[in-house]
Amino acid sequence: MMDKIILAGFGGQGVMFLGKVLAYAGMGSNLEICWIPSYGPEMRGGTANCSVILSDEEINSPVIDYADCAILLNKPAYDKFASRIKPGGVLVVNTSLAKLDHVRGDIKIIEIPATDVANQIGNANIANMVCLGALLPNLKLIDVEKVAKAMEQLTKQKSELLKINLDAVNEGIAYVCGNNRIVYTLEKDNFTCLLELQNK
Structure with missing residues (x-):
């Protein structure tokens, strides 16, 4: 599975x-x-993209010709990569910065105003995490608990940074799952996240 x-x-x-x-x-x-x-030549403000492959067996090639899913954060990204999703795949689009045209009918498209949602939380820079929350229920191999643990590692246990990122993921999940959210607790030197989604 991949x-x-x-x-x-x-x-x-x-x-x-x-x-x-x-x-x-x-x-x-x-x-x-x-x-x-x-990275594009302009770096900040220019184009940036990356590919990630997750697999429970050996990965024979690192190249993604056609993806199972994608998160596209603006219109140029949508124009460039929307055609590279497999039929039946999942596409999450930040519609705050991408008004869609020529929408494909053979993939699942999740339109979420991620920048607007991030601004409501208090930081426009976490729109990426809002989109991640919207994608998570559609991934086969990782769950929200592992994502939360990954963010804990990457934010170097800065609880305020971890919290706002988790809040953003929560809002993305709620957007696609009917107001369901993960339940987590943050304490000094301790972090726990329940695997299942729970109603608030």
Whole structure:
């Protein structure tokens, strides 16, 4: 079983961090992983994309021609990568920055105003995590607990940074799962996250 994922947006939108979260979650799930970043020439404000492969068997090629799913954070990313999703795949689009045209009918498209949601939480920079929350229920090989643990590692146990990222993931989950959210607790030197979604 394998999840091939494309992530794309502007430089500065946290595309690479998003890829690292998925890769760390894969490692925490004892999966084979491949994470390949790619930056446009302008870096911040230019294009950025990365590919992540999660697999419970050996990965023969790191190249993704057609992905199982994607998170596209703006219109240029949508224009470039929407055609590279397999039929039956899943596409999460940040509609705050991408008004869709020429919508495909052979894939599941999750339209979420992620930047608007992130602004409501208090930080526009976490739109990437809102989109991750929207994608999570559609991934086969990692769960929300492993993603939360990955974020804990990557934020170096800074509880305020971990909390706002988890809040963003929660809002993304709620957007696609009918107001269901993960339940987590944060304490000094301790972090727990319940695996199942629970109604609040």
